[in-house]
Amino acid sequence: MTYEEAVLVRVSNRKYADRPLREEEISLLEKAIRRLNTESGLHMQLICREPEAFGSLRRSYGMFSGVTNYVAVAGREQDPDLMEKCGYYGEQLVLLATTMGLGTCWTAATYDREKCRCILYDGEMLCCLIAIGPVPEQRGARERLIRSAIHRKSKSLSQLARGMAGAPDWFSAGVAAVQRAPSAMNRQPIQLRYEGGAVTAEIAEAGEYASIDLGIAKYHFEIGAHGGVWTWGSPGSFEKAAEEKSCGAVIWRREPDGGHAYLLAQHGASHWSFPKGHVEGQETELETAAREIREETGLTVSLDGNFRQVVTYYPKPGVIKDVVFFLATPTGGTEHAQEEEIRQLRWYRFADAYPLVTFATDVEVLQAAEDYINAQSGQG
Numbered sequence: 620m621t622y623e624e625a626v627l628v629r630v631s632n633r634k635y636a637d638r639p640l641r642e643e644e645i646s647l648l649e650k651a652i653r654r655l656n657t658e659s660g661l662h663m664q665l666i667c668r669e670p671e672a673f674g675s676l677r678r679s680y681g682m683f684s685g686v687t688n689y690v691a692v693a694g695r696e697q698d699p700d701l702m703e704k705c706g707y708y709g710e711q712l713v714l715l716a717t718t719m720g721l722g723t724c725w726t727a728a729t730y731d732r733e734k735c736r737c738i739l740y741d742g743e744m745l746c747c748l749i750a751i752g753p754v755p756e757q758r759g760a761r762e763r764l765i766r767s768a769i770h771r772k773s774k775s776l777s778q779l780a781r782g783m784a785g786a787p788d789w790f791s792a793g794v795a796a797v798q799r800a801p802s803a804m805n806r807q808p809i810q811l812r813y814e815g816g817a818v819t820a821e822i823a824e825a826g827e828y829a830s831i832d833l834g835i836a837k838y839h840f841e842i843g844a845h846g847g848v849w850t851w852g853s854p855g856s857f858e859k860a861a862e863e864k865s866c867g868a869v870i871w872r873r874e875p876d877g878g879h880a881y882l883l884a885q886h887g888a889s890h891w892s893f894p895k896g897h898v899e900g901q902e903t904e905l906e907t908a909a910r911e912i913r914e915e916t917g918l919t920v921s922l923d924g925n926f927r928q929v930v931t932y933y934p935k936p937g938v939i940k941d942v943v944f945f946l947a948t949p950t951g952g953t954e955h956a957q958e959e960e961i962r963q964l965r966w967y968r969f970a971d972a973y974p975l976v977t978f979a980t981d982v983e984v985l986q987a988a989e990d991y992i993n994a995q996s997g998q999g
């Protein structure tokens with residue numbers, strides 16, 4: 620699931636299943652927390668198997684059950700943008716957890732602060748918690764009732780934003796993502812604006828948690844608009860990132876023993892990945908992938924467009940890049956590495972390919988390819 624999809628499917632979840640987080644789930648969340656804390660200066664902490672903070676509720680809005688894992692969102696009291704950063708970075712964890720199939724709920728009021736097992740260093744304060752965990756298979760009647768009471772209708776796009784008429788599509792897509800953002804008491808207190816090419820976001824209705832809501836809204840906008848950079852504060856302004864796109868494929872073949880192998884390319888002296896390259900002119904994604912594979916490997920291939928994985932990253936400041944990977948099997952040609960770009964090409968079984976692939980995002984693509992091929996072969 621991409622973050623764009625996570626924005627669409629996320630809802631606040633207050634009833635959690637009776638199973639602990641798995642080791643791999645904890646490890647993914649902790650890795651993200653470390654990265655985000657370094658970037659932001661926040662002190663977010665994942666606390667697991669701790670039922671007390673949500674155990675004794677004294678407040679009435681929102682009824683939680685089964686919460687045993689949460690992220691304590693804390694930071695330096697002196698940071699003038701503390702609350703907004705909590706929203707902006709905390710929401711990245713919410714959407715990551717959503718892509719992992721976990722439920723989440725921001726919580727500023729309905730938890731017991733004294734029981735929260737977070738560590739606060741000198742000068743730090745706890746801003747709020749985010750409940751995280753597996754959700755029950757079927758949403759219960761109680762949860763549906765609470766949701767219908769709390770999750771009121773969203774504001775319309777025209778209530779949330781000014782200047783929509785003359786704005787580019789990415790602005791409307793950003794506003795639509797803000798429409799789906801969580802906010803304290805579902806107040807959606809944010810106003811976005813497009814004026815003379817400039818984009819701003821500000822708090823339109825004051826409230827105790829409005830700065831957290833602003834940070835969350837800014838992150839949602841960035842996802843919907845497909846990349847860009849905000850300045851902190853209200854109003855904050857947005858610089859849209861330039862977009863680049865490459866296409867390629869995970870190439871695989873059947874081996875005589877019935878197993879399968881993947882063709883990896885060593886790009887330059889440094890990293891192992893899959894053949895890929897920039898879209899040229901009016902090419903479709905599949906045309907680019909086929910051309911790049913021909914140029915980089917000498918092979919003609921049959922592409923499977925039902926497998927389509929997109930990796931998104933920022934190659935340099937102000938630029939966002941999508942790399943679209945399909946699956947491909949060789950149909951002809953003579954295998955040889957393109958001299959200028961590829962140092963060597965080699966076939967590997969999954970177990971050997973997995974540790975060799977350099978970037979974590981490419982490892983995920985390889986894993987998805989392996990699952991897909993096994994499912995197609997009836998081994999999944």
Ligand SMILES: Cc1cc2nc3c(=O)[nH]c(=O)nc-3n(C[C@H](O)[C@H](O)[C@H](O)COP(=O)(O)O)c2cc1C
Nearest residue numbers: 630631681725726727728729801802803805828831
């Ligand atoms: C800063 C913040 C604080 C929140 N605090 C609580 C809370 O204390 N209790 C609760 O049940 N929900 C809380 N929520 C969840 C909101 O009620 C929820 O996001 C809103 O109703 C919209 O519903 P949705 O998240 O399903 O889209 C909070 C949300 C935010 C962003």
